[in-house]
Amino acid sequence: MLSRRTTSSPHWSSGVLLAALLLAACGDGTPSVSVSDQGLRKTGHACNSDADCASGSCLGGHCCASGCTVGSACGATACLKNSGACVYPSSSTACRTASCANGVATAAATCTGSGTCPAPVTTSCAPYACDATSCKTTCSTDADCSSGTYCNGTSCALKAPRIPRPGCDQFPELIALDKTVSTCAQNCCGGQDKCYFDNDCLNAGAGSAACQKCDQMITQCIGICRLGALECNNMICGCAQSRCYDFACGDGQAGYCAPNCAIVSASPCGPQHPGEIMSGGSAQVLNAGYNMNMGFKFTPTAPATATRLGGLYNGTMIVRLYADPTSLFGGTVIAQATHTSANAFSYTPIAPVQLAAGTLYAVAVDVSGNASAYTALGQPDDTRYGKTIVNCPAYGLAGGTPYACSSPYYYGMADVELTY
Numbered sequence: 006m007l008s009r010r011t012t013s014s015p016h017w018s019s020g021v022l023l024a025a026l027l028l029a030a031c032g033d034g035t036p037s038v039s040v041s042d043q044g045l046r047k048t049g050h051a052c053n054s055d056a057d058c059a060s061g062s063c064l065g066g067h068c069c070a071s072g073c074t075v076g077s078a079c080g081a082t083a084c085l086k087n088s089g090a091c092v093y094p095s096s097s098t099a100c101r102t103a104s105c106a107n108g109v110a111t112a113a114a115t116c117t118g119s120g121t122c123p124a125p126v127t128t129s130c131a132p133y134a135c136d137a138t139s140c141k142t143t144c145s146t147d148a149d150c151s152s153g154t155y156c157n158g159t160s161c162a163l164k165a166p167r168i169p170r171p172g173c174d175q176f177p178e179l180i181a182l183d184k185t186v187s188t189c190a191q192n193c194c195g196g197q198d199k200c201y202f203d204n205d206c207l208n209a210g211a212g213s214a215a216c217q218k219c220d221q222m223i224t225q226c227i228g229i230c231r232l233g234a235l236e237c238n239n240m241i242c243g244c245a246q247s248r249c250y251d252f253a254c255g256d257g258q259a260g261y262c263a264p265n266c267a268i269v270s271a272s273p274c275g276p277q278h279p280g281e282i283m284s285g286g287s288a289q290v291l292n293a294g295y296n297m298n299m300g301f302k303f304t305p306t307a308p309a310t311a312t313r314l315g316g317l318y319n320g321t322m323i324v325r326l327y328a329d330p331t332s333l334f335g336g337t338v339i340a341q342a343t344h345t346s347a348n349a350f351s352y353t354p355i356a357p358v359q360l361a362a363g364t365l366y367a368v369a370v371d372v373s374g375n376a377s378a379y380t381a382l383g384q385p386d387d388t389r390y391g392k393t394i395v396n397c398p399a400y401g402l403a404g405g406t407p408y409a410c411s412s413p414y415y416y417g418m419a420d421v422e423l424t425y
Contacts, residue, residue, distance in 0.1 A: 048089035065092065074120030081120060093120045101125065105135035108151050132161035148308070270391075270422075277391045279303055280316060280368070280420030281350045288378035288418060291348050292319055295377040299400040299417025300369030300407050302330055305425070306392050309360045313422035314342040314368065315352030320376045321345040324419050326358065327406055330367035330399065336406030339366075348378060352422055360423070367399055369407035370419035379416040386412050392425045 045059040048070045052058050058068035064075075065083020073081035073091035078100040081091040093116065100122035101114040112126040130140035132154040141149050143159045150161035206216035268286045270278040280301060300316070314324040324344050327336040344353040360366060386397040397410035400417070 049085065049087035060089070077122065079116035079120055079122050091120065093118055103138040105130065105137070105139050108135060110135065110138075110140045132163065276312065276422050276424045277393060278350065278352070278420050278422055279390050279393045279395050280415070280418060282390045283382055283384060283388070283395055284317070284380050284415055284418065286350060287380070288317055288348070289380040291378050292375045293377045293379060293416075294375045295416065296373050296403050297400050297417070298325075298369045298371045298403055298405055298407050299377065299398075299411070300324075300367060300419035301398045301415060302365060302367040302396040302407070302410070303421075304365050304394045304396055305360050305362050305423065306389065306394060307362050307425050309362075309392070309423045309425050311340060311355065311358040311360055311421050312424055313352035313354050314340065314419070315344045315350065315422075316346055316368075316370055316417065316419040317348060317350045317378050318346050318370060318372060318376050318418060319348050319378070320374075322370045322372060322376070324353075324368065324370045326355075326421060327367040327369070328364075330365065330406045330408050332408050333401055333405045336367065336408065344370075350418075350420060352420070365396065367407045368419045368421040369399070369401070370417045371403055372417055373403070377416060378418045379414050380418070382413045382415055386410065393423055 046052050046057050046068050047059055048068050050068050051066060052063035052068045053066075055061055055063045057063055060069050060071055062069035062072050062084070064073060064081055067084045067086050068089055069081075069084035069091060070089035071091075073084065074093075075081055078098065079094055081093050083092040084090060085092060096115055096118045098116045099113065100116050101111070103113040104111045108130045110128045110130055112128070114123050114126070116122060128140065131151040133141040133144065134149055134151055135141070144150050144156035144161050145159070147155045150156050154161045154163055156162075204210040204213060204215040204219060206213070206219055210216050268278075268281055270276060271282045283301075311326055314326060316324060321343060322345075324342050325338050326340040328339050330336040340355045340358045342353040342355050344351070382398065386395075388395055397412050398415040399407040400409055400411050401407045
């Protein structure tokens with residue numbers, strides 16, 4: 006009779022059993038999670054959060070050898086298994102797009118591969134202005150050029166420096182002179198210009214004997230010219246003008262004749278108030294009784310910005326700026342201001358409004374009661390004042406568009422400040 010042999014299960018200690026379980030869990034013979042003596046996981050081992058790692062840094066499921074640069078397009082996205090090295094985007098990864106602002110172009114860039122984006126590489130656009138993301142390289146208008154330059158054909162060029170000229174300073178760049186006397190004035194100031202340039206009188210040559218002779222040149226012919234070209238009563242402007250703005254301000258704009266050149270805004274070199282300029286700054290009649298919307302229609306000769314509305318009347322009124330003022334109810338209000346005037350030209354700021362060159366606009370004040378002012382204009386319709394053509398003084402019914410011309414009377418005396 007055969008005896009039956011039984012085999013009992015071996016007795017495993019708890020330490021041996023734990024080791025066996027860990028070994029079975031990892032086919033490559035290494036634990037999936039190693040721990041340090043303090044219970045934290047070692048470099049290159051699996052982790053769920055920074056708190057799991059002895060280094061205090063967990064990226065992409067593995068403990069990092071040390072802290073990695075993170076938080077940007079070039080920042081680490083993971084740490085390698087085993088070594089714990091930081092994994093950074095390659096040098097083909099974009100970290101900065103090309104841009105251009107305020108006359109400075111910034112080049113596009115890619116990551117260094119070590120966690121950073123290179124320092125910006127910038128280029129000045131001068132003498133050109135910025136395009137969308139780079140510098141312009143040609144021009145068609147002055148707006149394509151940087152400050153202090155202008156568009157000369159298709160290239161930006163420096164504006165000629167303004168040279169101090171005793172006597173000639175009264176009439177900076179003589180342009181709109183009567184042809185019969187222009188040569189004399191041109192020679193006076195033009196000859197002195199050349200003398201200043203030739204002897205470097207604004208720099209090293211300042212105060213030299215040669216430069217003193219330059220100054221004396223103007224006295225040699227100014228007496229003759231003053232009786233001719235340098236007096237407004239002998240210019241194209243005619244006897245009624247007290248001062249002729251016959252200079253270009255360096256931007257290629259021709260001069261014009263102002264009714265009263267004591268008005269600061271009559272200069273084509275700064276912000277302009279067409280209503281104030283064409284009226285000479287005053288009214289013939291104050292506190293007139295009207296209940297209408299009155300002002301003038303105008304056309305900018307270059308892109309302009311309307312920055313303030315106002316005028317000359319008595320009291321607090323609403324002044325409106327209109328686009329397309331061609332029919333009684335056809336215009337569109339594009340800006341307005343509640344403004345108080347005390348029978349003197351004054352203005353209230355508005356949110357800047359861009360106006361297009363060659364486009365018709367109007368400004369008017371809705372006057373009510375005995376608050377209006379008016380004056381007769383000495384110039385015809387479509388007269389240019391600085392860089393603005395005033396097409397005609399105009400009016401409409403209260404609340405309506407100022408579409409109808411009221412020449413030669415400028416009623417309401419609403420005005421707008423234009424910056425070119």
